[in-house]
Amino acid sequence: MNLSYFISKRISREQRQGFASAIHNIAIASIGIGLAASIISFLVMHGFQETVKNKVYGFNGHMLVTRLTMSNSTEERPMNYHVEPYVHPEKYPFVVHMQEFAHKPGLVKTKDDEVLGVLLKGVGKSYDVNAFRDNMVDGKFFDFPDSGYAHQVIISKIIAGKLNAKVGDNLVIHFFQNPIRSRKLTVSGIYETNLSEYFDSQVILGDIRMIQKLNDWSDSLAGGLEVFVRDTAPEAVEADAFALSEAMDLDFSVELIRDKYVQVFEWLNLISRQVNILLFIILTVVCVNMISIILILVMERTQMIGMLKAMGATDRTIRFVFLYNGINLLVKGLLLGNALALGLCFLQDQTKIIKLNAHDYYMSFVPIAWHWEVIAMLNLLTFLVVTIVLLIPTIVIARINPIKAIRFD
Template sequence: EYLVAGTIPKLGKGYSNEVLISQYLANRLHLKVGSQFNTFFLAQGQNTLPKARRFTVSGIYNSGVKDFDSVYLIGDIKHVQLMNRWRPDQVGSFEVFVTDFNRIAETGQAVYQETGSLLNTQTITEKYYYIFDWLKLFDFNILIILCVMIAVSTINMVVALLVLILERTQMIGILKAMGATNWSVRKIFLYNALHLIVRGLLWGNGVALLVLYIQKYFGVIRLDPESYYVTTAPVSIDYGYIALLNVGTILVCLLVLLIPSYIITRIVPSKTIRFD
């Protein structure tokens, strides 16, 4: 998914000279798909000449993470094994992929316990801790924004309900004079408020989902990868979270609206019916 040009290197039984290079390095080295370049590997020991290999660029990738793109060149591991005199089953390091990212710390500890004392293990959250600290800051900002949005929506609904009650003061007095209870009158305004809330949520969800789908499939909003580690603003649409947020907004608004609807119990029919 990060390939921007060319193809993945073709690996076979022999030694493949095709490599995958990052767009960051390709721009700095003035390379393109099909270009050939010399690579020098420093050997251990004194008076040892560097070992040279000539590779061909088969593809160019861009992960959006400069710390990765500026370091890694992807190719046939047989070259490294030959220069280091390793056996075919020997590697410098390997990665373990987890299915549940929330348990990465637990999995990392389990892998560490099974690893020999001469080797070390490190989870991705430990290796790139600064990136994940940056993401946690985003999560905190999202929580603050959601709290502010819910607070603003509840205040707007309280004001709207108060206006409705004040405009219908005479109607409330007539209903109470005809025998309507305070709770039955309050339910009329709460149902009206619920109608307004649901109607607003339908419009809001429609516009929001439209914008999210446009960003997800077309990537309209672009970002600087050196600052944000991605080229476009990423979008994740979780219908479960959306439904939960909508239900939570409705419940919070209705609970808050119970307070201004209490004004109805203070309205006296004998005074409001004469009100002009």
């Protein structure tokens, strides 16, 4: 058996009581709490990022294809959306789905004479209704008839509150064009994304064929295409956008959603930086604590070190005694940290006990994203960093004089 490991086990066995035991418990608790805080922070961070991104992407896709225009109007220039990637998606394996859309501003009037400016987003039969159902809080998504257009709309919870409207109520929408046209539509459902600044405060969903009829467009025209891709990593999306633009005419524009809603994605990146800073601080505190604890253990065992040196033990052998001791504490701390973090995250994931202000955070509770590779990375990083740092306090062993150490009291 390895001599250093054998002595380390004997020391650990003897230090289960008294002052040394308290030092060991403090070390384990500091590592466990630090790792737990890191794991919880990263899982919550990824939960925030994925929840917000899914809301934004679910409402708009990962990129938009529209015709180039110098106007700042909310209405797009009409384009024939039967482009090559839409007609032959098999030639573009990175594309998961494409769906046509168009926008048209209007003024809503209810039976109570309440009015509100809105932006009607017209969608077609290709719209991914199943993906949008996660945002539905009441009613159902309207059905697309075989002929004509659906006379129903989906409004947000915010708009419903402002208009005092509910599912089944009729709305009269006046569209801004010459001459002004009006349509009487029925509320078939109410949605909520909590992204009030971008969607809930103004956007309602309707049949794109109604916009086509209002604008005197043919069935092959739309305001643009929403494109969903397989790999959502920023570099991959940029590469996909470039490949997609190569397949389009020169007067078409391919815009990344993260560029359109840059403030949201910058906020998410800021959260990542803050969590990384927190991880650095936690590791620093844990390392300082472990250095202090190993130094205390070395001082407590000064006589033993002197005796081992007098018997011919090398500095390396003695250093590894305390290194094994420190690693033993580290492993126990890691087990405690994982149990604490995973238990708390599981509790939050199942009960949603910690609530949030949806207006400020775009969600009503703290989300948890289970990324096991992140948990493994944090465990490995903590183990490696603390293990390397444990070598620092053991350097003092080489400076201990065996004669003075044996007489040390």
